[in-house]
Amino acid sequence: MRVTDTLKVNYDLIEGIAVITLNSVETLNALDSELIYELNQVLDKIENDSKVKIVLVTGKGKAFSAGGNVKRMGDRTTLETIEIMSHATRVITRITEMKKVFISAVNGYAMGAGFSLALACDIIVAQKNAKFGLSFINVGLVPDCGLLHFLPKIVGPWKAKELIFSGAVITAEEAFQYRIVNRLVEENEALSEGLEFAKKLAVEPLQAMTLVKTIIESSKNLDIKGTMQYETLAQSVLQQTTDHKEGLQAFKEKRSPIFTGR
Incomplete structure (x- = not known):
């Protein structure tokens, strides 16, 4: 059942599972100010719905999320950057603190802050053609949206520095080996497999x-x-x-x- 259908984020209820779909295909679901605003609105509804226990986050098209919109970065003032980052980090904080279980179904590219969004979830299901990118260094920036919190705790500080310093793009197979990904599935199956796992968790306390x-x-x-x-x-x-x-x-x-x- 479609609950919310905004410009860039869709919210469906499927057998009691809240499914958030990033739907800005033309930008590869980039986390621009509009999408972040809509995502926070959807999280408001989910947080206030006591019937929802499990939340599944995925992307439309060939990307989970390409992260920040690089084309807009050079035009921002310092204050504008701080403002958009405050809204983006609020999304991450809410996912980690909300009394729901979050599953990310990574259907393609999860780059930069999109990688952070996947890591904020409690479980990551990724299809074999997914890729996780740490390209911040290539544009003279540091990882953000919690990535410097999540990644070192999973792979260790030295491996994290190696991946970040080199602007690595990690395949789904590598991410599974590094224990970033919980479940590795076939191409085009991230959503269906994520839903199946969500249904199993939905009956737990x-x-x-x-x-x-x-x-x-x-x-x-x-x-x-x-x-x-x-x-x-x-x-x-x-x-x-x-x-x-x-x-x-x-x-x-x-x-x-x-x-x-x-």
Whole structure:
């Protein structure tokens, strides 16, 4: 079901899965100010919809997203750059902090900030012809939209510097080997495979999944004791939920649990 159909971003509900499609084919879904504005509007609707547990992000055409619109960069003032970056980084922050599970279905090029957008999601499904680009250095810039946060934590700081300094374009196979990509699928199957995985997650307890998301992110800045304290707090909260009680009852009755998110 189509929920929102704006100029550059489409929002559909498919069996309870929120599907965001970047739809600016002529710019390879570049993250310009218009698309970012529309993306934030769609995220508003998703955040306020308690029925949505899983969000799938993909692109229309041959690109997931080409990142920033290079043609417009040279015309911006410093203040204009700061303004558009504040809106773009808000998208990334909202995805990482929202109490939903995000899956990126990378259907082609994910370049620059488009790579960052994919990395902001909790799971990355990529088709074999996808490519991930770090071309910032080629135009005298540094990675942005959180890429310098995400990438070193996945591949390590030294490998991250090598890839960034060289302006590398990483194939989907390489990204899978580097553990950037969770699931590697055949060409033209990123969306369908991403949806299938989303449907499997949609029946799981949302509160538990989002707490896992929060603790993993927080544990990057904690020692083992701090992480275990966070785990203990989460367990004490989750053990009072209806979903936990349903899981126990289903285990006793040897049936699949029916979680409600409460």
